[in-house]
Structures are given as structure tokens and as C-alpha cells.
Amino acid sequence: MSAPSSGPDPSRLRIGDTERNSAMDALSEHLGKGRIDLDEFGTRSAQVTQARTVADLQALFTDLPAPHPTLPGPPAPVRAAAIPVTPSAGVPARPDDTRTPAQRGAAVLLAASGIIALVLFFLVKTWLVFLIPALIAVVTSALWGSDWRNRS
Known part of the structure; x- marks a missing residue:
């Protein structure tokens, strides 16, 4: 037998303009930080305007660090930062920076x-x-x- 459900699946909850605006703000910040380019921003922005559920918006941020949009339901899991705070001599400031x-x-x-x-x-x-x-x-x-x- 399956366990009794404690309520509706949070990822299937409907979203509104507040959540879409939060997602657009988060995308704008990622654009400003250079994590996504202008074309990807346009594509994801169009997907934000068409999103209907929490899962639709969460899918747009799975490959991006914080900030994420404020959504109803439990918060999305937070990934630990892999960038050292104070890099020592000879260690790249970013893990993907291979420069000497x-x-x-x-x-x-x-x-x-x-x-x-x-x-x-x-x-x-x-x-x-x-x-x-x-x-x-x-x-x-x-x-x-x-x-x-x-x-x-």
C-alpha cells in the first residue's frame, strides 16, 4: 500500500504574476552576472511568461545558482558554492579558470x-x-x- 498523501504535490501548484515577476528578476540578475547570455535570457523569459506551475519555473533554474524565484511550497535544494573565498597563489579564483x-x-x-x-x-x-x-x-x-x- 502507498503512504497517505499529506496534500497536493507542491511542484504542481499553479503560479501567478508574483512568481513570474520573481523569476524574471532572478533571470535578470543571472544575465547581469554573465551566467546566461542575451539569447538564453530571451528564451527563458518567454518560458517564464508561459509557465503555469511551480515545476515549470523550477525547471528553468536547475542549472543556475541562487537567486531563484520565490515560489509557493517547500524551497528548492541549495547547492554549496564551489568557489573558494580567498584563493591562494597559483589556485584559480574560479574552478573553470585555467589561466596561469x-x-x-x-x-x-x-x-x-x-x-x-x-x-x-x-x-x-x-x-x-x-x-x-x-x-x-x-x-x-x-x-x-x-x-x-x-x-x-
């Missing part, structure tokens, strides 16, 4: 070079300082190439 410390440093230098060039422009009053980011990009590209992510 030198490559990560070059990326930071390239990002900062735009600000440095702007400050130097006002100090030395020449537009040539805006070639600094381009020079750093050319040098780092020559050292590691554009396919560094594909190397073992």
Missing part, C-alpha cells in the same frame, strides 16, 4: 591600463597614451594567443 597567475595578472593589467591611459592623458596631454592598452593586448596575445582556454 601570469595570465590572470596580464588580464588585470589590461583592464587597468585604460584607466591609467586616461590619467596619463590629462597629465602629459598627448593622445598617444591611449595606445598603451592596445600595446598590452598585442603583447599578451603574442605570448599566449587567443586560444589559451583550450590548452591543457
Whole structure:
């Protein structure tokens, strides 16, 4: 015999505009964090507008970390974060980041070079300082190439 049911299956509960808006807010945050691209955001947004049950919305967030939409019923299980809080030297800041410390440093230098060039422009009053980011990009590209992510 089967055990007596304690009520309706929470995943089959109907949702309303509040839950759909919560799902859209969560998707927007994932888009802003770069976890999904604009095309995937559009696809998932369309699915949110067509969702009718809790299960329909939960299916859209199974591969994404928090935030998830606020839904009726018991909360979805929370996955533990795999990203170290304070990475030590030589350990990637993200598990999927296979760059060496030198490559990560070059990326930071390239990002900062735009600000440095702007400050130097006002100090030395020449537009040539805006070639600094381009020079750093050319040098780092020559050292590691554009396919560094594909190397073992």
C-alpha cells in the first residue's frame, strides 16, 4: 500500500504574476552576472511568461545558482558554492579558470591600463597614451594567443 498523501504535490501548484515577476528578476540578475547570455535570457523569459506551475519555473533554474524565484511550497535544494573565498597563489579564483597567475595578472593589467591611459592623458596631454592598452593586448596575445582556454 502507498503512504497517505499529506496534500497536493507542491511542484504542481499553479503560479501567478508574483512568481513570474520573481523569476524574471532572478533571470535578470543571472544575465547581469554573465551566467546566461542575451539569447538564453530571451528564451527563458518567454518560458517564464508561459509557465503555469511551480515545476515549470523550477525547471528553468536547475542549472543556475541562487537567486531563484520565490515560489509557493517547500524551497528548492541549495547547492554549496564551489568557489573558494580567498584563493591562494597559483589556485584559480574560479574552478573553470585555467589561466596561469601570469595570465590572470596580464588580464588585470589590461583592464587597468585604460584607466591609467586616461590619467596619463590629462597629465602629459598627448593622445598617444591611449595606445598603451592596445600595446598590452598585442603583447599578451603574442605570448599566449587567443586560444589559451583550450590548452591543457
